[in-house]
Amino acid sequence: MASTSVTSAGLRRGPFLAAAGRTGPGWVLMFSGSPWRAAAHRQHALAQELTVDWRVIFVDPPGNRPRWRCTVRPVGDSLWHAVPPAVLPLGRHLPVVNRLTRRVEAALLDRWLRQHTRRLAGDPPRARIVWLDEDLAWPVAARLDPTTVVYDATDLDWTFTRRWNRPHLRRALRAAVAAADLVLASSSALPERLPATRHIPVVVANGCDPHRFTADGPVATALADLPRPILGYLGAVDTRAFDADLVATVARNRPEWTFVLVGPSTRAGRAPLAGLPNVRLRPPVPFADAPAMVRGFDIGIIPYRVGGLVDYVHPKKCFEYLAAGRPVVATPLPALRDLGEPVRLAATATRFEAAVEEELRTAWCPEAVAVRRATAARHSWATRGTRLRKLLTELAELR
Numbered sequence: 001m002a003s004t005s006v007t008s009a010g011l012r013r014g015p016f017l018a019a020a021g022r023t024g025p026g027w028v029l030m031f032s033g034s035p036w037r038a039a040a041h042r043q044h045a046l047a048q049e050l051t052v053d054w055r056v057i058f059v060d061p062p063g064n065r066p067r068w069r070c071t072v073r074p075v076g077d078s079l080w081h082a083v084p085p086a087v088l089p090l091g092r093h094l095p096v097v098n099r100l101t102r103r104v105e106a107a108l109l110d111r112w113l114r115q116h117t118r119r120l121a122g123d124p125p126r127a128r129i130v131w132l133d134e135d136l137a138w139p140v141a142a143r144l145d146p147t148t149v150v151y152d153a154t155d156l157d158w159t160f161t162r163r164w165n166r167p168h169l170r171r172a173l174r175a176a177v178a179a180a181d182l183v184l185a186s187s188s189a190l191p192e193r194l195p196a197t198r199h200i201p202v203v204v205a206n207g208c209d210p211h212r213f214t215a216d217g218p219v220a221t222a223l224a225d226l227p228r229p230i231l232g233y234l235g236a237v238d239t240r241a242f243d244a245d246l247v248a249t250v251a252r253n254r255p256e257w258t259f260v261l262v263g264p265s266t267r268a269g270r271a272p273l274a275g276l277p278n279v280r281l282r283p284p285v286p287f288a289d290a291p292a293m294v295r296g297f298d299i300g301i302i303p304y305r306v307g308g309l310v311d312y313v314h315p316k317k318c319f320e321y322l323a324a325g326r327p328v329v330a331t332p333l334p335a336l337r338d339l340g341e342p343v344r345l346a347a348t349a350t351r352f353e354a355a356v357e358e359e360l361r362t363a364w365c366p367e368a369v370a371v372r373r374a375t376a377a378r379h380s381w382a383t384r385g386t387r388l389r390k391l392l393t394e395l396a397e398l399r
Helices: 015-020 041-049 095-118 135-143 163-179 244-253 269-272 288-294 315-325 349-360 366-378 379-396
Strands: 027-031 056-060 069-075 079-083 128-132 148-153 180-186 230-234 257-264 277-283 301-302 328-330 341-346
Touching: 027 041, 027 135, 027 180, 041 056, 041 079, 041 379, 056 095, 056 230, 069 095, 095 135, 095 163, 095 244, 128 135, 135 163, 148 163, 148 379, 180 379, 244 257, 244 277, 244 349, 269 277, 277 341, 288 315, 301 349, 315 328, 315 366, 328 349, 341 349
Parallel strands: 027 056, 027 128, 056 079, 128 148, 148 180, 230 257, 230 301, 257 277, 301 328, 328 341
Antiparallel strands: 069 079
């Protein structure tokens, strides 16, 4: 099992451990539904924020291929990345395989923690927060001697699988929620969709990094020669969330507008857009290149279906568009309805078209850009991190 060494000089005493009566920063074991290499999701941003007070191990979801090794490597100040074992394939589909994999995973991580903390100066930090945002990771909570269990509801995982596998994932969701001392939700529309809990879910919405998505900076060269105005979208073009029919209708009505859709697409998702010369589908870009792409937009759009399986989402692209100073036109997702200006909501193609036309009038107005940037700053990951650390400290004081 891989191990690393680190001196204690750069580590700080966190408020959680001060309340818990232990020395040195404790550990957060974050069992993520997205691997570390994805880099652009809520889990990655919150993991970085938690390192202010804790040592954090970001644990990838088990892979589909059998793997017996568990590797842990440093990826930042007080932050490690773990790739866990997968003793057998199909853990996402077979409960018995998932439980076996998680038992091995927990044992190997526990051993690494015990070996690693012995190398640190002073009294070994023993407080542990087990953080679950992958429902199937629920069995590890009882095996890692946690001080606190946090369940972070970012998605309803069971909606992303075939119907025959949904009971397995719904049971995992109930178990993860039941194990938690603190239940978080990434959207105000999520708590009502969760199973009954011992604790009222606390909404800590998605955020953005305003220092990355700046209004000034390089613009993606791929957009340089396209006719303007450009209505841009970052995300999947599929049938679950993306409303291609709405976009197709607006594109036909306004052939002088260019629609740039950046992200993975499915055949069914892009079918309504076929043959539209002013709709440009582009492949996904690395997260590092996303700000330059957004700066090339005149309007950022979020044309999601409302009333479907995933309208509970709080799309972080909303704040990324705003951080870059771009106007936002979106369908009225429940999580966006309370934001007010500068996000304009439109439920139908006709209203969407009118909203875009209205926003184009002030798209580059310096005062409007400043308001959008200020809104994004209020919803930064740093702001979310401050609130999250306060929640965890308050929870420690009650225990």
